[in-house]
Amino acid sequence: MVPPGDIGSLPLWVGVFVLLGLALAIFNYTFYNRVVRLVLQGKETSRFDHPMERIWGALLISLGQQKVLQRVKYGDYAGIGHATIFWGFLTFMLSYGIFIFAASANGGFPAWLLTETGVLVYSRYLDILSAVLLVVLVWAFVRRWVLKPHRLSYDLTRHSDALIIVLLIGGLMLSTLLTHAFWVAQGGIGPEADVYIGKALGELFTDLGIGISAAKTLQGVFWWSHLSIILIFTVYIPYTKHMHMFAAPVNAFFRSLEPKGALSLMDLENVEKFGAGRVQDFTWKQLLDGYACAVCGRCTDACPANLTGKQLSPMHIVENLKDHLVEIGHQGERSVEHVEPFPILDGDDGVISEASIWDCLNCGACMEECPVTVEHVPTIMDMRRYLLLEESKAPETAMNALLSMEQRGHPWRGTTYSRTDWAEGLEVPTLAEKPDAEVLFWVGCTPALEQRSQAIARSMAKVLKAAKVDFAILGDEETCTGDPARRMGNEYLFQILAQQNIDTMNGYNVKKVVTICPHCFNTMKNEYPQLGGNFEVLHYSQFVDRLIKKGDIKPVKMMDITMAYHDSCFLGRHNGVYDEPRDVAKAIPGLKLVEMGSRCRERGFCCGAGGGHMWIEESQGTRVNHARTDQFLETEADTVGVSCPFCVQMMTEGIQAKGLDSEKKAKDVLEILAESLEL
Numbered sequence: 076m077v078p079p080g081d082i083g084s085l086p087l088w089v090g091v092f093v094l095l096g097l098a099l100a101i102f103n104y105t106f107y108n109r110v111v112r113l114v115l116q117g118k119e120t121s122r123f124d125h126p127m128e129r130i131w132g133a134l135l136i137s138l139g140q141q142k143v144l145q146r147v148k149y150g151d152y153a154g155i156g157h158a159t160i161f162w163g164f165l166t167f168m169l170s171y172g173i174f175i176f177a178a179s180a181n182g183g184f185p186a187w188l189l190t191e192t193g194v195l196v197y198s199r200y201l202d203i204l205s206a207v208l209l210v211v212l213v214w215a216f217v218r219r220w221v222l223k224p225h226r227l228s229y230d231l232t233r234h235s236d237a238l239i240i241v242l243l244i245g246g247l248m249l250s251t252l253l254t255h256a257f258w259v260a261q262g263g264i265g266p267e268a269d270v271y272i273g274k275a276l277g278e279l280f281t282d283l284g285i286g287i288s289a290a291k292t293l294q295g296v297f298w299w300s301h302l303s304i305i306l307i308f309t310v311y312i313p314y315t316k317h318m319h320m321f322a323a324p325v326n327a328f329f330r331s332l333e334p335k336g337a338l339s340l341m342d343l344e345n346v347e348k349f350g351a352g353r354v355q356d357f358t359w360k361q362l363l364d365g366y367a368c369a370v371c372g373r374c375t376d377a378c379p380a381n382l383t384g385k386q387l388s389p390m391h392i393v394e395n396l397k398d399h400l401v402e403i404g405h406q407g408e409r410s411v412e413h414v415e416p417f418p419i420l421d422g423d424d425g426v427i428s429e430a431s432i433w434d435c436l437n438c439g440a441c442m443e444e445c446p447v448t449v450e451h452v453p454t455i456m457d458m459r460r461y462l463l464l465e466e467s468k469a470p471e472t473a474m475n476a477l478l479s480m481e482q483r484g485h486p487w488r489g490t491t492y493s494r495t496d497w498a499e500g501l502e503v504p505t506l507a508e509k510p511d512a513e514v515l516f517w518v519g520c521t522p523a524l525e526q527r528s529q530a531i532a533r534s535m536a537k538v539l540k541a542a543k544v545d546f547a548i549l550g551d552e553e554t555c556t557g558d559p560a561r562r563m564g565n566e567y568l569f570q571i572l573a574q575q576n577i578d579t580m581n582g583y584n585v586k587k588v589v590t591i592c593p594h595c596f597n598t599m600k601n602e603y604p605q606l607g608g609n610f611e612v613l614h615y616s617q618f619v620d621r622l623i624k625k626g627d628i629k630p631v632k633m634m635d636i637t638m639a640y641h642d643s644c645f646l647g648r649h650n651g652v653y654d655e656p657r658d659v660a661k662a663i664p665g666l667k668l669v670e671m672g673s674r675c676r677e678r679g680f681c682c683g684a685g686g687g688h689m690w691i692e693e694s695q696g697t698r699v700n701h702a703r704t705d706q707f708l709e710t711e712a713d714t715v716g717v718s719c720p721f722c723v724q725m726m727t728e729g730i731q732a733k734g735l736d737s738e739k740k741a742k743d744v745l746e747i748l749a750e751s752l753e754l
Contacts, residue, residue, distance in 0.1 A: 091302065098309040105313040110322070110366055113404050117359030122329040129328045137324035138165075142446040146373075149673045153218065154446075156211050163208045164244060168305075170197055195266030202255055202270035205248040212245045226372030236315035237370075243308050250301035256280060257294035261287045316370045323447040326367035329360050330448040334601035335439060336649030338456055341566045350461030350564070352419060354400050357457065364449040365397025374441035374451060379681045379703075380434040384696020387434035389441035389451040392427055396454070399426045419458070432458045433470060436699065437562050437686035438644040443677055456564065463564035473563050476690035480568060484554035485520040486690055495550045497522065497529040501536050505550040506583045512547035514539075514618075515585045517599070519592040520555050521689075521720040527727065528720035534749035535591055535615055541752055542627040546589070552579050558598040563687035570606065573598070577608035587611045589618045591745070593646035593719045594685075600650070614646055615745060616656035616718050623662045630751035633665035638747070639712035640668060641703070641726065642679035643719035653677075656718040660744050663751045669710050680706060684721035704729030707739075714740045716747065 122129075135141045140158040147154055219227050219237065255273025260280040268274065280290065312318055341349065351357045374389040375381050381388050399419060419426045432455055441451040462468045469477070476486040495505075497518070506512060516539060522532035539546050557572035576599075580588070588610050590596040600612035622628050638660060646652045653676050660668050674680040683699030693699065704726060707715045715726050726741035733739075 094302070094306055095309075098306045101310050102313060105310075106318075106321075109313050109401065109404075110318065113400050114359050114362045114366070116355060116400075117357050117362040118355070120358035120360050122331075122360055125332055128332065129330070132330065133324050133327040136327040136330075136446075136448060140446075142444075142448070146444075149678060153224075156215055156218075159211050160208060160215070160244065163204050163211075164247075167201065167204060167208075167247070170200065191266050195269060198255070198267045198270050201251050202273050205251040206272050209245060209248045209252075212241055212248070216241055226376035236317070239311070240308075240315065240317050243304050243311075246304045247301060247308075250297045250304065252276060253297040254294055254301060257285075257290045257297065260285055260290035261294060316368070318366050319369045319447060322363060322366040323369065326360075326363055327448050329363065331450060331453075334650070335442070336597040336645055337601040337605070338561060339453060340602075340605040341460070341570075343567060343570065348461075349464035349566070350459070351454075351457035352461040352465060354396070354403070354419070356461070357396070357454065361450065361454050361457070362397070362400060364451075364454065365393050365400065367447045368393050368397070368449055369447055370394060371446065373444040373446065374449070377440040377444040377678070379438060379440065379683070379699050380436055383693075383699050383702050385434040385693070386428055386431040386695065388431070389449075389455075392431065392455065393449055393451060395426050427458065429462060429468065430695075432462060433473075433691065434695075435459070435686050436644070436681045436683065436688055438681035439648045440644075440678075440681065443648055456562075459564035460566055461564075464567065469563065470691050473687060473691050476559060476687070477563060477565055477568060480555050480557075480560055480572065484572070485524055486555065486559045487520060487524045490524045492524045492526075492529075493551065494518070494523050494553055495548075497532045498536060498548070501533065501540075503536050504547045505552075506547045506585075507550070507552070509547040510583055513545040513587065514547075515580065515583075515588045516546045516548050517588050517590045517595055518548055518553060519590060519595045519720070521724075522591050523553075525720070525724070527724060531591055531720055531723065531743045531745055534743070534745045537749050538619060538622075538628065538745065538752065539589075542622045544622075544627075549579065556595045556598040558594045559687050559690065561598070561602070562685070563691075573603060573606050573608065577603060577606055580608070580610065585610060587613070589613050589615055591615050591720060591743075593643040593650070593652075594721065597645045597649055614650075614652055614655075614718070616646070616652060616659055619745070619748065620655040620658050623659060628752060630663045630748060632751045632753050634663050634747060634751050635665050636663075636714050636747065637667045637669060637712040638714045638716040638742075638744075639671055639707050639710040640675070640744075641671060641682065641707065641715050641717045641722055642676055643717060643722050644679065644681050644685050646718055647679055648677055656716075656744055659748060660716060663747055666747065666751075668716075669712050671706055671710060674706050682717075682719075682722040682725035684725050689721050689724075698729070698732075700725035700729040701732055704733060708733070708735075713738070714742055714747075716742060716744045718744055 140154070140161060143154040143157050143161075145154070216238075218224065252273055253276070255267065255270050256276035257280065259268045259274050259277025268277075277290075285293075312320070348356055351361075354362065368390065370390065372390055375391070378387060378389055396419065435452065435455045437452055437456070439452060442449070445451070475488050479488040480486050495503075503516075504512065506515065516535065518532050522528045522535075554575055555572050556576060557569035560566075560572060561569035588599060590599065590612065593614060596612060596614040599608065599610060603610070619628075623630075640657060640660060642648070642653065646656070657668060660666055671679070680703050681699060682703055683693070688699075704715075707726065707729075715730075717723055717726060720743070723741050723743050727736075730736050730739045730741055
């Protein structure tokens with residue numbers, strides 16, 4: 076854009092730099108006091124390892140808009156609009172800085188930038204970009220405030236600052252076009268006048284009778300308006316959700332590089348407080364999450380608990396925590412000793428309701444959807460740990476399961492089965508009988524002790540024997556992996572159970588473990604290494620898929636089944652195992668595999684058993700497994716296939732609740748495979 080003349084005897088570029096300098100000074104002061112000091116109140120956490128991996132990931136996520144665009148393949152095109160605005164605004168500001176400063180100060184920049192060709196390219200770029208962004212901004216306005224999709228229907232997502240930012244960016248684009256237009260209208264020449272939309276508007280203004288003097292004045296008005304908007308934007312940003320423009324790339328750099336399914340290990344001997352009940356108890360990364368949050372609603376829109384009428388909203392948890400942090404921070408030195416000892420969790424009257432903390436299924440849907448790498452689940456779990464270990468608060472059914480794990484080594488209170496009853500007649504050896512077995516078949520509590528799931532354990536044993544795998548089980552030496560305890564917040568019990576299993580397996584020099592349950596798989600693969608338990612851990616779908624592809628087993632019986640596959644959260648989203656169970660299903664003759672619509676793979680919908688909810692009763696809204704059953708019924712398949720004993724139970728109950736158990740079935744893929752092998 077062609078700048079107006081100097082400000083009296085003061086060169087224009089001096090005035091520009093003074094104003095921008097003041098705006099940046101205000102921004103830095105506000106940013107430091109409103110963000111940096113508060114975030115640094117959090118506890119230490121190590122997030123500086125693997126710097127190149129972090130940098131590359133941050134570039135993909137922020138500049139590449141990787142996670143913003145990930146929903147496009149499912150027909151959600153909102154990300155394209157956001158990415159267009161982001162890229163346009165970013166390149167706009169970069170070009171503004173280079174060309175306006177270069178043209179004003181006329182120094183310190185490569186000479187080629189100010190050639191006629193360079194200025195022409197720059198001017199046409201701004202001209203076209205401004206028009207495109209105006210169209211996208213109008214679409215964004217209509218979508219957010221007129222169409223109001225579900226995830227943008229909350230008061231938080233429709234806050235006035237979003238409207239103000241849209242108007243400011245729109246003002247930048249409009250002032251660009253009008254500055255070009257009035258340059259043309261006053262008879263301006265050069266590359267700045269050889270633009271498309273601005274030139275057309277300028278010729279229109281001339282035809283409407285706007286004279287050269289008026290055009291010159293108006294060009295100056297809109298040039299200064301453009302700069303004023305930039306100054307306002309700079310000063311205003313730290314007070315809005317759009318601080319995520321600066322915090323999100325930083326948050327992406329500091330994202331967790333640990334396995335998705337792993338919760339952090341608590342140092343039980345040295346920790347001062349279990350979990351997090353006040354802002355000082357969270358890590359600085361967890362506090363930074365609040366500033367990185369774009370308040371887009373994607374996390375809450377993906378949350379199965381929220382979608383079935385529970386209190387939990389991952390977005391509101393992150394935002395409420397940030398607002399609380401800002402509220403209690405003093406205007407002076409915001410160090411930890413100046414923070415009020417105000418509890419975040421106080422029944423349903425606290426900053427965050429206790430009920431919402433217990434609603435979480437640990438399914439990871441929120442984190443999968445989040446475009447700025449906010450880590451909702453670890454934050455929720457730290458508050459759950461606080462409630463259970465510090466306040467001794469938990470749902471009664473959860474307490475019963477935890478007590479059973481303490482007393483009997485499993486959560487199935489009231490079961491009369493032993494760890495080996497399921498294997499009667501199958502001649503399955505134990506490690507005590509066969510200590511040199513190549514593979515440890517980890518049965519797990521549910522397949523061993525719950526009647527419906529015992530059929531899955533029997534199917535697994537039959538498949539292993541048919542493939543002539545050298546395997547054994549622990550039998551009565553096996554105890555719960557500790558996953559339910561950890562997911563319910565009892566880190567102490569988890570570590571006791573986990574260490575017991577690790578010691579047992581190390582005593583037998585176990586190298587390879589194959590599990591039926593994705594929860595056992597995730598815990599042993601991703602969390603046991605925290606305690607020194609380093610084993611090669613495979614889910615049965617991975618192991619059996621290899622057996623089929625090597626030709627060790629070959630399904631032969633035709634199975635006239637149309638199967639909709641349900642992804643287990645702890646197998647799929649947390650561990651990326653999507654293809655293997657599908658490949659096993661595809662190897663079964665006659666089986667027709669269909670997907671659960673758009674709720675499959677990384678966007679799969681939880682069965683409702685995660686986060687310890689196999690033993691926690693739902694008291695609000697629709698049962699999660701009933702909602703998932705409805706999604707299954709929409710596929711018109713006759714069978715829902717799963718790779719998890721929890722999912723089998725939840726889907727079976729959902730089908731029974733609909734009165735369709737004579738028409739529809741829930742089966743583990745392993746059961747169908749064993750039948751096709753005619754075992």
